[in-house]
Amino acid sequence: MAVKLSKAAKSLYLALISISLLPNVIASYRLEDVEIPENLNNVKIFTDAEILRFDGSDPNLPLYMGIKGVVFDVSEGFDFYGKEKSYNALIGRDSTRAVAKMSLEPADLTSDTSSLSEQELKSLDEIFNTVYLAKYPVVGYMDYLIREKRRLNKDL
Numbered sequence: 001m002a003v004k005l006s007k008a009a010k011s012l013y014l015a016l017i018s019i020s021l022l023p024n025v026i027a028s029y030r031l032e033d034v035e036i037p038e039n040l041n042n043v044k045i046f047t048d049a050e051i052l053r054f055d056g057s058d059p060n061l062p063l064y065m066g067i068k069g070v071v072f073d074v075s076e077g078f079d080f081y082g083k084e085k086s087y088n089a090l091i092g093r094d095s096t097r098a099v100a101k102m103s104l105e106p107a108d109l110t111s112d113t114s115s116l117s118e119q120e121l122k123s124l125d126e127i128f129n130t131v132y133l134a135k136y137p138v139v140g141y142m143d144y145l146i147r148e149k150r151r152l153n154k155d156l
């Protein structure tokens with residue numbers, strides 16, 4: 001009886017471990033899957049310092065926002081993103097983590113996707129596709145995305 005019980009406990013333990021590891025195995029978002037043009041010759045590549053100019057503080061410049069390393073001109077969404085509007089914190093930077101977590105906390109205003117949950121990664125992909133790709137023009141790419149692509153594909 002004692003042996004049976006410990007076997008059952010062991011199976012349960014293994015099942016729980018597998019379930020808790022599953023999100024890491026099936027996580028949907030991978031930076032390397034983000035699509036970029038084949039020819040980068042006429043493509044604008046932004047550093048963190050370069051995109052910061054487009055944060056809405058200069059009314060003569062458009063509003064740029066990075067998500068998953070893709071930079072969008074979100075000027076059409078001025079009522080969301082303009083200076084002193086609700087989501088202005090997301091502008092002038094890559095806000096991938098903030099969008100994934102639906103957070104405007106300063107610590108989340110970054111491209112860092114480490115330790116996001118499967119749910120957050122799914123939500124990120126959904127918002128990326130249904131809001132940003134659907135509504136706003138792409139004006140360039142963040143340097144960190146291009147670096148990762150170049151690391152994987154020496155031809156770029």
Ligand code: HEM
Pocket residue numbers: 074077080087090098099101102103104131135
């Ligand atoms: C009480 C909290 C919140 C409420 C009531 C709220 C409400 C809304 C509403 C009504 C829209 C407009 C939908 C539309 O017209 O298409 C929207 C869009 C959006 N919200 Fe929120 N929101 C909240 C918090 C947040 C937070 C914390 C974030 C952080 C990232 C966020 C990110 C966004 C984004 C990225 C959009 C899309 C804007 C666009 O279309 O360009 N929201 N939200």
